[in-house]
């Protein structure tokens with residue numbers, strides 16, 4: 001099964017804690033080589049789903065495959081995992097911490113140390129190679145932990161809320177690192193409650209809310225569920241052109257906002273011109289992932305997503 005086209009597949013996974021449903025029939029497929037975003041507010045069931053994929057816990061019902069294997073732990077050497085709870089041994093030098101994490105995934109320590117030196121150098125942390133973790137800033141320590149998840153050259157990288165706790169500069173560096181991994185052919189799954197990260201990085205997403213998948217598939221497909229939005233400002237106040245606007249068009253100041261009618265932009269433009277609207281400004285915007293998220297998971301889940309980083 002090693003040649004499965006999916007790096008990870010979840011089928012109807014269910015998990016209860018003390019009788020309470022945490023994950024309620026979750027299914028999604030992660031194509032090999034993709035960057036896959038797992039989006040949802042806090043408590044939605046992201047961590048529990050990722051732990052089940054990894055084989056840290058078993059689903060009560062349903063199944064999963066990781067790199068084609070039914071028993072995820074049998075492919076642990078090909079997987080890298082950044083848990084939500086971060087932590088390294090404070091007294092360990094940065095290089096040793098990375099080599100140690102690699103060793104846990106089967107990489108000989110000597111090779112791990114050599115790779116760690118290069119990885120730290122490339123991450124701009126060359127001077128910290130032999131410094132103990134406790135002397136690093138929180139952001140640097142998190143970078144070291146990330147390097148420890150890739151040092152053994154995994155085929156699949158699973159990162160649980162990797163952007164949390166990083167400042168904007170380090171978030172940008174992490175995005176670059178994720179892209180670099182994907183370019184090498186590594187599949188990357190990351191969870192987030194910040195839509196913008198997924199929007200910039202992913203072609204594929206799963207949206208989870210209250211333990212259920214609200215959407216799984218291509219970002220483009222999520223967006224395509226929404227019509228483009230028209231923003232229109234006219235010189236004329238009244239006229240035959242107004243008949244071309246949908247009944248639910250919103251007027252804010254001198255501007256109208258409405259969904260592009262199903263007939264598309266041409267009939268609308270023609271009606272505006274023939275009807276003497278006097279177009280002052282006009283834009284037609286494709287909805288972003290955020291709008292799609294609101295439409296799919298609801299306002300309440302979207303509002304929770306915006307909190308914190």
Ligand SMILES: Nc1ncnc2c1ncn2[C@@H]1O[C@H](COP(=O)(O)OP(=O)(O)OP(=O)(O)O)[C@@H](O)[C@H]1O
Pocket residue numbers: 017018021022040041042043044045046047048049084161
């Ligand atoms: N070991 C556990 N024992 C009891 N309840 C748990 C356990 N792990 C998770 N839960 C509960 O399951 C639900 C889903 O939690 P989970 O951590 O998977 O969500 P999440 O989307 O990753 O959110 P967060 O980012 O806040 O961790 C929550 O209600 C949580 O309290």
